[in-house]
Amino acid sequence: MSTKILLVEDDPGLGFVIKDNLTHKQYDVTLCTDGEEAYQQFSNQSFDLCILDVMLPKKDGFSLAQSFRSKNQNIPILFVSAKGLIEDKIAGFESGGDDYIVKPFSMKELFYRIEVFLRRTSTPEEETSFTLGAYQFDGNSITLSHRNELKTLTQKEADVLKLLYNNKDRVLKREEILKSIWGDDDYFMGRSLDVFISKLRKYLKHDPSIQIVNYHGVGFRLEIN
Template identity: 45%
Template sequence: MSTVSIILAEDEPSLGMIVKESLESRNFQVTLCKNGEEALMAYEKEKPDALVLDIMMPKKDGFMVAQAVRKQDPFIPIIFLTAKSRTEDVVEGFGYGANDYIKKPFSMEELIVRIKALVNRAEKPQLNEWISLGKYRFHLQKQLLQFNEEEECLTHREAQLLHELIQHKNDLTDRSLILKKLWGSDDFFNARSMDVFISKLRKKLDKDPNIQIVNVRGYGYKLIL
């Protein structure tokens, strides 16, 4: 694997240096930032392959940085490092555009494996067009749902998940495969998070009664049009 460039934002200096040195010893190129404002400036200057963000930081927190980055690049891998561990925190993190969520304390080996997995499967589809979805229209890159003249903004994760379901419309979509592709793993917390986003999508698509997202117990989901 070629050198991967990382923006690492961590406001605790000793932890930041430990993570930076560990990544650099594994052939990563790392820019360490001590707050969210620095991280966003570094992103705009360097256009890295991935971002690893602490959530609770001065000036701009990790959520604010991810939200700003997602407006410029819907596809760059973003991993949150955080001491927050409640399911609601995980769901919130994915709502702001995270690809993965690693709880402190964490193993460096785990972080490295997850970064490599996300960078290896990062996709940048050229989807500068509207997709018909029953009576709706959907735009992945703009993260928009349109119904008649009304437009509704989707979060990054909602748009990703809806796109994945559309790719397999009227067919069963394996729950575990979606979790591994979009969340990084199919563990309990990620599964709970996906259930929340499925519920949100159902509400946003309820103006067309012919659209259903069906839960096939023990397997996954089916988008029926």
């Protein structure tokens, strides 16, 4: 799974240049051009790092940073701004930023600064830990406790279940699941997914309030009652 970066920059020219460069470095970049859009994106997805312009339409970079910090404790926030006065930098750090880069800057410097923080955040802890009915899942490999039983899921089983859980409010298309877990390339694949769904249903059968429902011809949804 590639590293997801939220890039917020209202100058479209610069925004695209940065995005292209980062994409080229294998980062998965989401570009927003105003503060509200950025806030939306941040609420809906989980990013590994943010690059924020300071002056933005609708919601400036500093208040964005504060909202982000209150939601996600730890995410690295890099400010990028034309305002290079010391007071501006201070404001950036005080709103929770980890770095403050003054425009114009070199793309190479940006890369290195990004790497510094990704290196230092590579979190050993996965935040994928949740309760599902009678079951308790945690960590990368997931265990399930029912009565005295304890079932350890395999990696792919866990991947599928986590994905279903994280999208429990909507129907996930087969294609989406395949792309997300098996990779963008070969989601023309066979019936593996069905086999995994089948296995998961078996594990979850003791709690009838948890159901993996197939919407014929559309996809799957994890339903919790």
